[in-house]
Amino acid sequence: MTPRLIRADQDVLGRNDRPVTITVDGEPVTGVAGQSIAGVLLAAGRTAWRYGRTGAGRGVFCGIGVCFDCLVTVDGVPDVRACRRRARDGDTVTTQTRVPSDVDTVTTQARVPSDVDGER
Amino acid sequence: MTRVVVVGAGPAGLSAAATALGAGARVTLIEAAEQPGGQYHRAPVAEFGAGRPEALQHGWRDFAARRDFVLSHPRCRFLPDTSVWALEDPDAAAPAGRPTGPTTGPTTGLVADPGRRRTDRPTHLDVAAPHDPTGPGSTAVRVPVVHVLTGPADGAGRRRQAIEADALVLAVGAHDTMLPFPGWELPGVVTAGAAQALVKGERVAIGDAVVVAGTGPFLLPVAATLLGAGSTLRQVLEANRPGRLAAGWGSRPWQLAGQAGKLPELAEYAATLARHRVPVLLGRTVVAARGDGRVEEVVTARLRPDWSVLPGTERTVAVDAVCVGHGFTPQLELPVAAGCALRTEPDGRSFVAVDADLRTSRPGVYAVGELTGIAGAPAARAEGALAGWLAAGGPDRPAVRALRRRVAAGRRFAARLAAAHPIGAAWPGWLRDDTVVCRCEEVCVGALREAADQDPRVSKLGTRAGMGPCQARICGPTVAALRSFEAARRPDDGARGASPYHRPLAQPIRLGELAASAEPDAEPPEPVPDKENP
Amino acid sequence: MRVVVIGAGIVGAACARELARAGCEVVLLDRGGAAAATTSHGEGNILISDKEPGPELALAQLSRALWPQVLAEPGTRPIATGRAVGTAVADRARTEAAEWDTKGGIVVATTAAGATALRAFAAAQRAAGVTATELSDDALHAAEPHLTRDHTAAVHYPQDAQVQPAGAATLLLGDAVAAGAQLRTGCAVTGPVRSGGRLTAVRTEGGTVAGDAFVNATGPWAGAVSASLGAPIDVRPRRGEVLVTTPQPPTVFHKVYDADYVGAVASDEAAVQTSAVVESTRGGTVLLGSSRRQVGFADAMPVAVWSAIAAKALRLFPGLSGVPVMRAYGGFRPFVPDHLPVIGADERLPGLWHATGHEGAGIGLSVGTGRILANLIGGRTPPIDPVPFSPNRSAVAIGER
Secondary structure (H helix, E strand, O other): OEEOOOOHOOOOOOOOOOOEEEEOOOOOEEEEEOEHHHHHHHHHHOOOEEEEOOOOOOOOOOOOOOOOOOOEEEEEEEEEEEOEEEEEOOOOOEEEEOOHHOOOOHHHHHHHOOOOOOOO | OOEEEEEEEOOHHHHHHHHHHOOEEEEEEEEOOOOOOOOOOOOOHHHHHOOOHHHHHOHHHHHHHHHHHHHOOOEEEOOOOOOEEEOOHHHEEEEEEEEOOOOOOOOOOOOOHHHHHHHHHHHOOOOOOOOOOOOOOHHHOOOHHHHEEEEOOOOOOEEEEEEOOOEEEEOOOOOEEEOOOOOOOOEEEEEHHHHHHHHHOOOEOOEEEEEEEEOOOHHHHHHHHHHHOOEEEEEEEEOOHHHHHHHHHHOOHHHHHHHHHHHHHHHHHHHHHHHHHOOOOEOEEEEEEEHHHHHHEEEEEEOOOOOOOOOOOHHHHHHHHEEEEOOOOOOHHHHHHHOOOOOEOOOOOOOEOOOOOOOOOOOOOEEHHHHHOOOOHHHHHHHHHHHHHHHHOOOHHHHHHHHHHHHHHHHHHHHHHHHOOOOOHHHHHHHOOEEEOOOOOOEEHHHHHHHHOOOHHHHHHOOOOOOOOOOOOOHHHHHHHHHHHHHOOOOOOOOOOEEEEOOOOOEEEEHHHHHHHOEEEOOOOOOOOOOOOO | EEEEEEOOOOHHHHHHHHHHHHOOEEEEOOOOOOOOOHHHOOOOOOOOOOOOHHHHHHHHHHHHHHHHHHOOEEEEOOOOOOOOOOEOOHHHHHHHOOOEEOOOOOEEOHHHHHHHHHHHHHHHHHHHOOOOOEHHHHHHHOOOOOOOOOOOEEEEEOEEEEEHHHHHHHHHHHHHHHHHOEEEOOOOOEEEEEEOOOEEEEOOOOOOEEEEEEOOOOHHHHHHHHHHHHEEEEEEEEEEEEEEOOOOOOOOOEEEEEEEHHHHHOOOOOOOOEEEEEOOOOOOOOOEEEEOOOOOEOOOOOHHHHHHHHHHHHOOOOHHOOOEEEEEEEEEEEEEEOOEEEEOOOOOOOOOEEEEHHHHHHHHHHHHHHHHHHHHOOOOOOOOOOOOHHHOOOOOOOOOO
């Protein structure tokens, strides 16, 4: 399975891991304290967690906060770069989508009817 | 006392902070990450409890010494977790009624670093440094106000401050350039820098069966890092051919002498790859990635010198990750926002134009490290050291002249690197009409080709390429290159380039944060008189 | 008749289109790229709601009636460098290219005094033929669920619409070129050639261009261009800034603005003025305006202006507080001291015509302006009275006459 966490007992850095647990779309996901949200997700084997308008999945691309591919919502705050945000115990992560059918939950029917010219 | 603000705490910025402190300045060091180091010295944060953080690092001892010197210095204010989201012309901010010119006064005889042994000194320059009243810090220039947000990355309700400076050193670095190819948007296709950062900062290996491709010596440490993480490297592919590499690297070898440390480091990576019997192929690259929902295989092909594909040389390699880097793109939005002029390399890459003393075209603003050219950490440190000293108004002296020589040597090294690893002009031949170019808005080549005869701004609005959350950081230079490529095929076209680096909002800021007013620059702590110099 | 239109923004494009279709030989010049300046820096407003009864409202109503016709006519694909590409395409594709959206506007008052003023304003507009419907609290909440409940009155203007301005402009340009107009970009006008007291040609970077009529459609640069031709008009740049959020789920469904906006438009203040204008785009981003400053062509962006725009937008949509702004841009509107466009012949210099001075309304008013100007040049009667827009009025013509 890929991607994966380097095992602590084989790590030349001599790690002393403590777990960190976040929820992702309601599911608990455990990583290593100190990892970014992207690190936690990747170490848990997830490679895609954001969906573009065409439905294509995205995850980490640049890894250093430039490409904005890895955006997630954290505790209700949207558009957080998962590669830059340190995971904290209890973070509630929600994945994001721009697929129109998923996005239009409020729907445009909220609009006041405005076909004054009947051109559409 | 001169107030020097350094943006970025990688090798260049940290050196700049160190010498600015040594020259007697009050320094504010701003870093987006939680700890100094930049990409080169990226390391797990303390929570990992790593007993041997140096195990993966080159030059860690020097780095750690310099870091400790800077962070513990009484005249240094270190702002981690801090993003610069705007640079504002002070005259635009307050058109009238404010004094012009910095509040510099003479400072005398400050010894920056009395307690250290000479062998630990981070630079040549952290010695007694009477303030030079003719230095740039004391001329009546007004450098941009630095608007920052401090708090968890992309958080809401971060602390907003407006920091004033007498001199500004920009050391924000670069990110991988990645040219698009069919399938590059699949999960599992990452930049070489991402693969490196995931191992160094997260202890995550991006895949088990990996191809590393692109151009430039940086591919070697990335490959070595992945080997160290237990990945199997199927291939390492350098797109440029042996003739080009030899012409770039081989001639005038004495010019490499100034880059002590860089060449042994690269040789060590090469030896690691050889030991693991990793196939390293020249003149070949990844031209497509395929897979169902994530990358499962890549198509590689032999390239001509202009990077057009040699037909019939395509091969398929099964992978679960591919790491690609076609050199580096400097993060130019802050220099552009500060009004610094850029220069363009023959292959179209832009960097900040600086003189031999790292001065940009904007008085009081210095640019160092990968903003000025790609030459690796030693050159970045030399540039930072020189700029920090001069920004603080440090006087000329033999050590300064020695630094100038190191900076010049770094410049020559960068030129050779660029000559050996150019981007071939024919790379758009890899693309298909349905290849994604703008990853954010999922704009494909076909749509851009159709709009190629429009003014760049009009084309951008029509296609939305570059209008998504990354604000053209990834696709901007590519779209500009594609337009030139298209224009070359249609000589009647009058398309002109637009700067893909103009981003007055340098980082996203939440509306609530923007609506709140900035805290005025908190009075930095009173400098503590040095022991020898009460 | 040969007409040289100076400025290939949306107003120049609309004039070129009408003139070419009326049989004129049209040359369209721009010192930069087509649709690249003020046209591509605005939100693409086609507004009725912010116009008080009078000549500008009449022009807005004319333009609003023309837009669907322009988009429904068979034409060409939008282009921007002078080559007509492709054959006629269906009106649906044209509508798509222009991102035509009859979203409607909602004007919101948040104070008691504001409510009184808004109701009076709307009543006067209704008398002038504008559809303006006051919304009950429930109707407003249904129409804009994320809008603050802290409001005192709201009026719905279903005629308000929006286009993607650069797309709309290139569509008009494509039509003009298909009708025979010639577009020359990168061709700045440097001075006049006069003969017998008439303007007979303009000198440009690309040589001298002769014609029977010359249309100054250079937007905020119309003052400078008219002065260089020897007949200065008082058109000044008025700077504006727009903030753009990251793409959001649907949050704002109409063009929603604060009732203060009308006052800011009508004001003569040179100092910065801000009022909230909030709307979403097809890309999902939310555009936040607006500011008005007279600072010449200085393009620095004070952070304080951004902050003021953000604060006022949050008063209307407090729920946007956590939404990131990812881009800020600014542009220059062509401001005229008496707030009326400048359309018609310049008496001081026969051969010179003007089509400029629309301030922030040029996208919407472009097609009506093109119609009026083409009628005047062709000696036909325009659909509305053009006299209030005369360049010869005292607020506009500068210097000796």
